[in-house]
Amino acid sequence: MQRHRDIDVLVLGGAGVDTIVYVPGLPLPYTDSYMIEPGIRTRAGQTGDFVALGLTALGLRTHHLDMIGDDPEGDLVRALHRDRGIALTAVPQPAGTKRAVNLVGPDGRRLSLYDASRSHVxxxxxxxxxxxxxxxxxxxxxxxxxxxxxxxxxxREAGVPLSTDLHDWDGENPYHEPFAYTADIVFLSTARLTDPERTMRRIAERGRAEVVVATAGAQGAYLLAGGELTRIPTAAPPAPVVDSNGAGDAFAAAFLFGRLSGEPAWRCALYGAVAGAYACTVPSTQTDALDRDTLLARAAELESATR
Structure with missing residues (x-):
């Protein structure tokens, strides 16, 4: 019997709160104190939140599931989902809602400090x-x-296709392996990879991934699909780059939009490049994502320019 699928994408995990601190440079030189401009702000939005936000902005029926505390941080997460129309199932987390401090440099680079006490194995x-x-x-x-x-x-038992984002995996840390080798679509960053192609092919060979995407920031991305490695060009940001926070999540959301729309992998990756570039123009203190019409228009321009 065919099941009724009334959710386009179920997002698991990654709900939390970030405290944004703009710093004069990274690494931050030691001194007794700094005067921070434009200030310090705490807002809801970690990796799962941003993926869910991006998917919803593109018109996909999205449901987010995570463990969230009965605390002020949890209230911010619940308010974000309520205000953006994202369905949320919040399982009580006695340890509290996940939180992090993000140090953001003038060039948009980010260093994240995660509070590991807010979740347990x-x-x-x-x-x-x-x-x-x-x-x-x-x-x-x-x-x-x-x-x-x-x-x-x-x-897996439920028969739903899976994707995951390994973020800055070094290709060796065993914690990431269950995700890398279980998902059908794997995203990761090249930030800590000395040989991205080797890591990508190992993911495909050892696991079940049909598609592996490694994002490389201003250098674009690598796409491994059907055994063929392709370079995906960068998309021109529509405004000055101010922050890289959330760019990978935006890439993944737009890629999945393309995937669920039946597009080939290379076009899905173009969608991702466009959304990721847009995310770099959004300050860390804000949460925003491309809508469907804008994404499609900018992706068409990128595709035309790369032919």
Whole structure:
């Protein structure tokens, strides 16, 4: 019997709050104190939140599942989803809502300090809740935060296609391997890779990934699909680059939009490049994402220019 899929993308994990601190440079030289302009701000939005925001802005029916605390940070996360029309299932997290401090330099580079006390390896999603949401979804995007590792077998049993973002994986840390070798679509950054192609091919050979995408910032991205490695060009940002925070999440959301629309992998990657470039023009203190019409128009321009 065919199941009714009323969720386009189920996003697992990655809900939390960031405190943004603009610094005069990275690495930050030691001194007794700094005067921070334009100030310090705390706002909801970590990797899962930004993927869910990007998907929703593109018109996809999105549902976010994570463990969230009964605390001020959790209130910010719930308000973000409520204000942006993103369905949220918040499982109580006694340790509190995930949070981080992001130091952002003048060139938009970011250094994140994650509070590891807000989640524990024994954390679990209620299996019945997870399974019901997975069976209602066309796709699931899984963050590498707790408690997503033990959720992977349940998602596989539910028969939903999976994607994940390994972020700045070095290709060696075993924590990332269950995600890398279970997902059908794998995103990662080249930031800590000495040989991106080798890592990408190892992911495809050892796991079940049909597509592997490695983003390389201003150098574009690498796309491995059907055994063929392709370079994806950068997209021109529509405004000055102010912050790289959320660029990878925007790339993943736009790529998945293309995937669920039936587009070939290379066009999905062009969508990702356009959305990622736009995200770099949005200050860390804000949350914003491209709408569908703007994405399609800018991607068409990029495709025409690269022919």
């Amino acid at each position: 024994e954390d679990r999603f209620p299996e019945a809740t997870l399974r019901a949401l997975a069976e209602a979804g066309r796709h699931a995007h899984v963050a590498i935060t707790h408690p997503c590792t033990p959720a992977l077998p349940v998602l």
